[in-house]
Amino acid sequence: QVQLQESGPGLVKPSETLSLTCGVSGFSISSGYFWGWVRQSPGKGLEWIGGIHHSGKTDHNSSLKSRVTLSVDTSRNQVSLTLRSVTAADTAVYYCVRDGSGAYDFWGQGRLVTVSS
Amino acid sequence: QSILTQPPSVSGAPGQRVTISCTGSSSNLGAGYDVNWYQQLPGAAPRLLISDNSNRPSGVPDRFSGSKSGTSASLAITGLQADDEADYYCQSYDSSLSTSIFGGGTKLTVV
Numbered sequence: 001q002v003q004l005q006e007s008g009p010g011l012v013k014p015s016e017t018l019s020l021t022c023g024v025s026g027f028s029i030s031s032g033y034f035w036g037w038v039r040q041s042p043g044k045g046l047e048w049i050g051g052i053h054h055s056g057k058t059d060h061n062s063s064l065k066s067r068v069t070l071s072v073d074t075s076r077n078q079v080s081l082t083l084r085s086v087t088a089a090d091t092a093v094y095y096c097v098r099d100g101s102g103a104y105d106f107w108g109q110g111r112l113v114t115v116s117s
Numbered sequence: 118q119s120i121l122t123q124p125p126s127v128s129g130a131p132g133q134r135v136t137i138s139c140t141g142s143s144s145n146l147g148a149g150y151d152v153n154w155y156q157q158l159p160g161a162a163p164r165l166l167i168s169d170n171s172n173r174p175s176g177v178p179d180r181f182s183g184s185k186s187g188t189s190a191s192l193a194i195t196g197l198q199a200d201d202e203a204d205y206y207c208q209s210y211d212s213s214l215s216t217s218i219f220g221g222g223t224k225l226t227v228v
Contacts, residue, residue: 038163045119046155046163046206048217061216095162102210102217103153103168110162 002027004096004108011114012090018083018113022096028077030054034099035072035079039092040110047092051099052079086115120145121207121220128226129197137223139190139207145218147188150210154183154192157204157222166205167192194225202227 008020022035029035036051036059050060052070060068069082083090093112097104122140129135139152146152154167165174167183170190182193194201207220 045222046208046219048208048219062214063216100165100168102151103165104155104163104208105165105168105174107162107164 002098002106004098004106006094006096006108006111008111008113010112011116012086013117014087014115015085018081018086018090018115020081020094020096020111020113021078022080022108023076023078024098025077027098028074029072029079030074034059036097036099036104037070037081038095038097038104038107040095041089041092044092049081049083049094051097088115091115119221120211120214120218121209123205123207123220123223125221126224126226128228129194130228131197131199133197134193134195135197135225136194137192137205137207137225139192139220141188141190141209143188144213145188145209145211146185146190148212150212152183152185152190153208154181155206155208157206158200159203163206197227199227201225 003025005023012018034051037049052058067084071080093110095110096108098106151169155163156166157163170185171183180195204222206222211218
């Protein structure tokens with residue numbers, strides 16, 4: 001069974017950088033698929049951030065692209081998200097997902113990240 | 118405001134059938150992009166309910182079904198149960214934005 005687990009700081013100061021890692025078990029990232037991130041602001045809907053393939057190919061939400069970096073570490077079977085210059089509007093639960101040809105078929109449990117001084 | 122429009126809420130009694138609509142435009146559903154549906158139970162992560170308009174992943178009861186026509190899609194739930202109470206989201210791709218998009222979500226209440 002494919003399992004995804006997000007990890008990283010739960011509190012980030014405004015203007016600083018948010019960094020999260022998603023560890024994947026039960027499936028080798030090198031076997032394929034895009035691995036992405038979706039966030040959900042408190043009480044709000046879902047927003048796709050972007051995704052990365054083990055080859056390094058990436059795809060981003062254009063509204064966040066200038067602040068987002070996605071990376072993959074096949075040796076550790078994990079993907080990472082970096083979001084720069086955060087504001088309170090970036091406070092959200094961040095989910096790691098497997099992108100099964102446009103449908104997100106596996107989700108992590110989510111990591112709440114609060115942007116506050 | 119979301120590019121894919123869903124009703125904020127729907128409700129139904131146990132055993133009844135409800136439908137949730139998802140309305141898009143010519144740059145997403147109308148352009149032929151598939152729609153996927155997710156169920157988010159309270160306090161949980163979303164889970165894939167319907168993929169590629171009408172396909173149920175393994176483990177999803179056949180009480181859930183999806184359809185798509187033109188710029189609209191629908192999720193139908195028959196034999197409504199109390200534990201179907203959740204938020205439901207549609208998702209697709211928009212060629213104008215070049216990004217994956219979600220609907221605003223619909224809260225289903227089983228009364």
